[in-house]
Amino acid sequence: MKRLFFLLLLISSAILGRAQTNYVNITNYKVYYGWAHRSPQDWMIIRQFENNGKNFLFLVNPQTLETKIDEAIFYDVKPMTLPVARTYFRTTPYIKAIDKAEKQSKNLQDAGIESGLPKETGISLTADLCPSHRPLDRVIFTDIYKEFQKVETPVPVALSITGVWMRQHQADLQWLKQLQKEHEIYITWINHSFNHRVSAKLPLKENFLLEAGTDINYEVLETEKAMLKNGLLPSVFFRFPGLVSDQQLVYKITDFGLIPIGTDAWLAKGQASQPGSIVLIHANGNEPVGVNDFINLLKSKTQSIAKKQWLLYDLRESVDEEFETDSTKVKQ
Numbered sequence: 001m002k003r004l005f006f007l008l009l010l011i012s013s014a015i016l017g018r019a020q021t022n023y024v025n026i027t028n029y030k031v032y033y034g035w036a037h038r039s040p041q042d043w044m045i046i047r048q049f050e051n052n053g054k055n056f057l058f059l060v061n062p063q064t065l066e067t068k069i070d071e072a073i074f075y076d077v078k079p080m081t082l083p084v085a086r087t088y089f090r091t092t093p094y095i096k097a098i099d100k101a102e103k104q105s106k107n108l109q110d111a112g113i114e115s116g117l118p119k120e121t122g123i124s125l126t127a128d129l130c131p132s133h134r135p136l137d138r139v140i141f142t143d144i145y146k147e148f149q150k151v152e153t154p155v156p157v158a159l160s161i162t163g164v165w166m167r168q169h170q171a172d173l174q175w176l177k178q179l180q181k182e183h184e185i186y187i188t189w190i191n192h193s194f195n196h197r198v199s200a201k202l203p204l205k206e207n208f209l210l211e212a213g214t215d216i217n218y219e220v221l222e223t224e225k226a227m228l229k230n231g232l233l234p235s236v237f238f239r240f241p242g243l244v245s246d247q248q249l250v251y252k253i254t255d256f257g258l259i260p261i262g263t264d265a266w267l268a269k270g271q272a273s274q275p276g277s278i279v280l281i282h283a284n285g286n287e288p289v290g291v292n293d294f295i296n297l298l299k300s301k302t303q304s305i306a307k308k309q310w311l312l313y314d315l316r317e318s319v320d321e322e323f324e325t326d327s328t329k330v331k332q
């Protein structure tokens, strides 16, 4: 039912042109929290900005983790501080996921949400687009579509994207957007920081976003702005570069209203996927081992896929369902 809802949503947003909107004249982009209502749905506001003289909100459906950008004028709006908004929406899957990520914030690697529900007979695929001089590994996407075209379209994938990759790989980005436009894949865009700095020498606790001089506001917000400029819809998810963070950094990210997403199956590191796994591969050309492992995994599941016994899950649904209870379920 939910899947159908997302499909309808996708089609309707495509018709309204929202899916392809490029916000190229963004000003006053800022963190802004509150409640927004447009019958029959309540939304949590996490950002506000102007584009060509119009006032826009970045909204989260706290029940489904779906996001959207819309004009403020269409909503009843009540501004709130983040603590007040989190209290107001505390029973929703969105705030429960943030709470859980904060509880799993102490590890130096792989903090945050790292798997979906084990009852799922399939996985959520996340592929990272860290800065790279190599082209996109397009075979991942063409093979996924080939395997799933009779079973599940669009196939959901989540891509963690950096500002630098967007700037340097415009042709690959257009190619991905085209697959989405043709409903072959549906992409959940994860913020993976703008610069994704990494040092070959520094220890992990001083590396990636923990490196001295990191401007976390820039890393988070400039990536969102670059997504919007390129016509990508940001999600509520964030993936730490190198999967490296400390507790303070996790709290900085949740203070942006974002949910850190780890992995329990980094294929290139030899971690096998389980039912409900959040699988990690790199799609930026730098990790052919992981891509091969994933293609082999797909091939080994061909028969299960045909019988709909092994599927790719929408990351939003995987995280959402983990925190859904009957009392918080709303009919869409």
Ligand SMILES: [Zn+2]
Pocket: 128, 129, 130, 192, 196, 240, 241, 242
């Ligand atoms: Zn990365």
